[in-house]
Amino acid sequence: MNWLTNLIRPRIRSLVEPKDVPDNLWQKCAGCEGMLFHRDLLENMNVCYHCGHHLRISVKDRLEMMFDNGAYDKIDLPDVPHDPLKFKDRRKYADRIKDSRAKTGLKDAITIAKGTMGGIPVVIAAFNFSFMGGSMGAAVGEAILKAAEEAVKSRAALITVPASGGARMQEGMLSLVQMPRSIIAVEMVKDAGLPYVVLLTDPTTGGVSASFAMVGDIHIAEPGSMIGFAGRRVIEETVRETLPDDFQTAEYLLEHGIVDMVVKRQELKDTITNVLSMLMKKPQPEKKAKNGNGNGKKSGKGGNPKTNGKAPPASGEKASIDMEKDVQAARALGQVKAAQKAARRISKPPQKSAAKKASNS
Amino acid sequence: MSLEFEKPILELEGKIAELRHVTSDNRVNIASEITRMQAKADKLLVQTYGKLTPAQKVQVARHQERPHFLDYINYIIEDFTPLAGDRNFAEDHALIGGLGRFKGEPCVIIGHEKGHDTESRVYHNFGMARPEGYRKSQRLMKMAQQFQLPVITLVDTAGAYPGVGAEERGQSEAIAKSIETCLRTEVPIISVIIGEGGSGGAIAIAVADRIYMLEHSIYSVISPEGCASILWRNGAHAEEAATALKLTAQDLHRLGIIDDIIDEPIGGAHRRKEETMENVSRQIEKALNELIPWDRSSLIQNRRSKFIAQGRNL
Numbered sequence: 001m002n003w004l005t006n007l008i009r010p011r012i013r014s015l016v017e018p019k020d021v022p023d024n025l026w027q028k029c030a031g032c033e034g035m036l037f038h039r040d041l042l043e044n045m046n047v048c049y050h051c052g053h054h055l056r057i058s059v060k061d062r063l064e065m066m067f068d069n070g071a072y073d074k075i076d077l078p079d080v081p082h083d084p085l086k087f088k089d090r091r092k093y094a095d096r097i098k099d100s101r102a103k104t105g106l107k108d109a110i111t112i113a114k115g116t117m118g119g120i121p122v123v124i125a126a127f128n129f130s131f132m133g134g135s136m137g138a139a140v141g142e143a144i145l146k147a148a149e150e151a152v153k154s155r156a157a158l159i160t161v162p163a164s165g166g167a168r169m170q171e172g173m174l175s176l177v178q179m180p181r182s183i184i185a186v187e188m189v190k191d192a193g194l195p196y197v198v199l200l201t202d203p204t205t206g207g208v209s210a211s212f213a214m215v216g217d218i219h220i221a222e223p224g225s226m227i228g229f230a231g232r233r234v235i236e237e238t239v240r241e242t243l244p245d246d247f248q249t250a251e252y253l254l255e256h257g258i259v260d261m262v263v264k265r266q267e268l269k270d271t272i273t274n275v276l277s278m279l280m281k282k283p284q285p286e287k288k289a290k291n292g293n294g295n296g297k298k299s300g301k302g303g304n305p306k307t308n309g310k311a312p313p314a315s316g317e318k319a320s321i322d323m324e325k326d327v328q329a330a331r332a333l334g335q336v337k338a339a340q341k342a343a344r345r346i347s348k349p350p351q352k353s354a355a356k357k358a359s360n361s
Numbered sequence: 362m363s364l365e366f367e368k369p370i371l372e373l374e375g376k377i378a379e380l381r382h383v384t385s386d387n388r389v390n391i392a393s394e395i396t397r398m399q400a401k402a403d404k405l406l407v408q409t410y411g412k413l414t415p416a417q418k419v420q421v422a423r424h425q426e427r428p429h430f431l432d433y434i435n436y437i438i439e440d441f442t443p444l445a446g447d448r449n450f451a452e453d454h455a456l457i458g459g460l461g462r463f464k465g466e467p468c469v470i471i472g473h474e475k476g477h478d479t480e481s482r483v484y485h486n487f488g489m490a491r492p493e494g495y496r497k498s499q500r501l502m503k504m505a506q507q508f509q510l511p512v513i514t515l516v517d518t519a520g521a522y523p524g525v526g527a528e529e530r531g532q533s534e535a536i537a538k539s540i541e542t543c544l545r546t547e548v549p550i551i552s553v554i555i556g557e558g559g560s561g562g563a564i565a566i567a568v569a570d571r572i573y574m575l576e577h578s579i580y581s582v583i584s585p586e587g588c589a590s591i592l593w594r595n596g597a598h599a600e601e602a603a604t605a606l607k608l609t610a611q612d613l614h615r616l617g618i619i620d621d622i623i624d625e626p627i628g629g630a631h632r633r634k635e636e637t638m639e640n641v642s643r644q645i646e647k648a649l650n651e652l653i654p655w656d657r658s659s660l661i662q663n664r665r666s667k668f669i670a671q672g673r674n675l
Contacts, residue, residue: 081675084616085607089592138672145669167560167582169592172606173618174672176560176582180568183540184665207582210521210561214537229532229561230523238523248528258531 029053031224045265054222054265056202059111059128062161066124066269072115075123077107078146080138085172093170100131108139109164112147114156118273118285121156123147127163129203134164136208137171141178141185144212148185152192157276158185161199162213166206175207182212190217195279197272200227200250200259218275219259220268221250227259364420370409370628373402406628413577416600418609419585421577422557423519426631428638430457430472430515433555436635437642438463438470447496450530455486455522456494456566458501463513464646469505471498471566472515475556488557489522492535495565499535499542502550511549511649514566519584521562536565543568544668547661549652551645553623554578554610555630570664571648572618574610575637576625580618581608617671 025038031053040049045065046057057065064070087093101107109131114123125147127134144160151158167175189196198216200209202225210229221227228248236243246252250262263271273285363371377398380391413421421427434441438461445452458471473490476482498514505512521532543550543566552569558580574580583591585603590596607613610622623644630637652660 081672084672084675085605087605089588089598089602089605090594169583169588169606172582172608173580173613174616174675176564177618177668177671179537179561179564180540180544180668181671183537183544184668187541187544187665207561209533210536210565211540212537214531214534215541227533228528229521229536230528234523235525235528239525241525243525247525256529256531258534 059126067115072113075112078142087170109134110140110143123151123156124159126161129163135168137168137175141181144182145185148188157195158189159197162204163201164208179211221259225250415603422579424631428634430474436638447493451493453494456490468511470513473518488518491527492530495535495539502546514552516554516563517556518562520559539565547657579608
């Protein structure tokens with residue numbers, strides 16, 4: 001029967017499973033409407049090479065981009081009771097799950113894996129938004145607990161990468177209790193003295209943002225990500241006013257002190273590795289991250305905004321004003337050196353995205 | 362405010378009242394008629410409340426006459442001393458907390474207040490707390506730990522407030538940290554869902570050693586209306602959503618989400634407030650007597666294990 005399993009099954013699978021090749025070789029950027037060729041886009045980590053807009057990225061690509069040489073060990077998701085409420089809206093929840101599994105080839109909305117980043121052991125729990133909107137039910141909560149246990153066991157840092165609309169309604173209260181359950185997972189990691197980093201990606205809202213995603217030692221967000229508690233529409237209906245365009249964006253959260261930094265996808269690995277190495281008192285990592293699958297190559301294709309390796313200020317204008325104050329304060333204190341340093345920061349041209357925003361307003 | 366499904370009962374009660382009025386006026390003896398009708402009304406009440414649908418329970422849980430947080434404070438807490446503010450930005454009137462004595466013993470008590478008339482409802486923002494409320498709650502829990510006072514939380518909210526300011530000041534972070542604080546607080550925490558347990562805004566203060574629900578209260582990940590408008594794409598399906606969400610005390614007890622159900626008087630808490638509050642008080646006392654002797658670390662460990670176990674054996 002070997003030929004059946006070895007030969008026929010993979011063929012059938014290849015027919016059924018989602019293919020890596022995109023249907024369209026070209027797609028339009030949601031940020032600037034520029035045309036993007038799939039291969040160039042992939043090389044640029046799914047970041048638009050015209051305007052820097054961060055497109056969503058699959059879990060597989062995410063993990064390959066984060067782990068050293070793109071290599072990692074996937075950890076099986078623990079089994080959880082299946083559809084305990086026997087929930088049915090216009091469709092059965094059980095059927096929705098089946099469809100999502102067939103569509104994504106994943107068991108649920110999260111993937112957990114372990115490996116190293118810059119040689120530092122890490123466990124990553126990354127959400128897949130295309131699986132029922134990345135919603136958090138028992139399977140996801142259980143997976144985060146498992147990831148935390150794994151981190152504690154192997155003295156690894158825990159990194160979560162939420163991309164989720166929130167709790168999975170179809171599991172009722174059993175999904176709401178994943179908020180405390182996922183925070184318990186984080187507590188286990190913190191108790192063990194290990195760092196917990198949250199990489200907030202587009203979108204992170206509702207019960208996910210109001211639980212494990214907001215209790216990190218470090219909060220890093222991808223540019224342009226939508227991060228918030230209540231949905232934009234709900235807020236608009238409640239307050240009956242139009243909200244600013246940048247409302248609930250990563251940059252807006254940075255301005256309001258909720259995330260530590262907004263970091264471009266190309267620099268994420270270096271930034272996280274560097275932070276972890278300091279928190280875990282590991283040797284300073286090499287500056288350039290190595291990516292095994294070639295995805296990590298910095299293509300440098302047209303108009304890739306230059307970066308200084310630090311989180312860009314959300315608004316160039318406001319940042320300069322703040323820095324102006326810094327300079328004055330420093331001068332007043334006679335700290336000439338600090339003043340010079342601050343002045344140097346100002347003289348740097350504002351970020352492209354920030355400049356664009358300023359001209360719009 | 363009267364509930365649609367209570368109308369037959371209310372009509373009957375209206376008639377009885379009228380008859381009583383007539384009796385006192387004309388001294389006509391129709392006492393037996395009154396007794397008969399009263400018995401009928403009572404029977405109807407028992408029947409109706411004995412088989413409330415989830416959607417009807419949603420209405421009862423939101424009933425304006427239901428005892429609210431401040432009613433409990435007045436009735437079961439002595440020397441209540443409200444403590445205001447998160448020490449950072451503002452005082453939140455939707456989530457009230459402070460020191461008080463429960464059965465003579467000092468405690469920290471925290472809960473949502475919805476208000477009882479238009480003016481107070483606006484003042485309390487309809488029981489929908491902003492980040493400051495959840496940060497105040499964290500502050501009070503930390504204080505409870507410092508002075509080894511048990512914490513009682515009474516939950517009654519449609520949810521955390523969805524507003525621009527709330528988002529700007531980190532509603533998500535405030536709720537997440539509030540849950541984290543509940544998990545870390547090394548004193549007994551007792552939570553009672555007294556009306557509406559609305560999503561993250563409710564669980565933020567309901568991660569406790571003992572979690573109880575009043576018989577006709579609800580606790581849900583999303584309002585049935587919200588769920589219907591998302592999953593059915595039509596808010597009119599709220600009734601179906603209420604059933605599907607399994608948000609009643611009975612369902613949640615079966616699912617192991619809550620520890621016990623506190624009885625309401627026949628006809629719901631809004632008919633006999635004091636009896637309801639008495640029942641709640643008795644249950645809290647029982648739980649505290651049980652938990653007070655526990656040492657700090659086993660409290661925390663048990664609280665964690667309790668939540669870790671949730672949903673695992675269904």
